[in-house]
Amino acid sequence: MKSAKTLLIADDHPVVRSALRILVKQEGFQRVFEASKGNEVISMIREHRPDVVVLDLVMPEMDGLDVLQRIRDNGMQCQVVVFTSLARTFYQERCMRAGAGAFVSKSSGMEDVLKALRAVSVGYTYFQSLPTVALDSLQRTEKEMIDKLSNRELTICLYLANGLSNKEIAIIMHLSHKTISTYKTRLTEKLNLQSKVHLRDFCKRNHLI
Template structure:
């Protein structure tokens, strides 16, 4: 019998994904609303497929992918997220995901991705090389973002959303000082002179 685990902090999204999975013949479907639950639930239920969002409380999706790989858990991971594939798809591929589908697509894309992954294939968006169509500023900014580590990117997006250092630190189980260090490092790497410009930089590159 086919089994799956849905990892998303929005109940409506989980309900929609459940319907798709049931239509694809999954009889046992489990759910998680935070990243910290995933490894233990995979060990408990041994799902063949994990449908994973990237923006999660306590542990983001890229960290979850790293833990799944680090623990050598035998499951196939399909990333289903609202994040821009231009910045996240390759990271997910490198981390071991077999598919990447954006939530802005129709659910038919999710059906196709599930069918591909369960047949042993990968399912990723063919990204056009848009560097030539961007002005030099945007081209350089995209390159700088791509050079960030997964954790740096995660913290950068949260800072861009206007979240306080203390809040980020608590949710990521890090110290306030560590987040401050990341913030300083990000500003240096991205060439940002003042913290107030982090939001503009993130919005300009469609990260928030």
């Protein structure tokens, strides 16, 4: 790995950042920076101009999908390796469309992170094939409904399913309480659900949480 020597780790877990820092240092990245909140990432990219960003999708202040979108909208020249615990089934394609160069599940371990870093550093991408499991009619219908949600709708859906209130989500996403309430109503309609309890069951059934 000769061309990429500067890297930004964006993850809100100190242990993960520490492990990644050791790993990437061994891979020859001489300058390594860290961000623990999503809203820090764009300014740090501007300041440090990293060749690669290792990005978690679940972070305070701004989620990773929003960060990816802003990186692309601002024309920032860096490769992004998404490193997340969220389900590949629902997030890998979204990340590809948003401009990520790789998607690695945190359940895969650090060896896949190395493979992804080596791939994006020489201009390749690193995305694994999604499992081709047979889905029954209910699973197929629900997956299609999830796939039709916007990135923001899916993010709010997960916050609600994890028990956050409208007010808490509004603070995290820098949106108004009324806007979150509107999204909540839209989600229950789009997913054909009756309540927040059903929303949590829906997300658990589809391995979103």
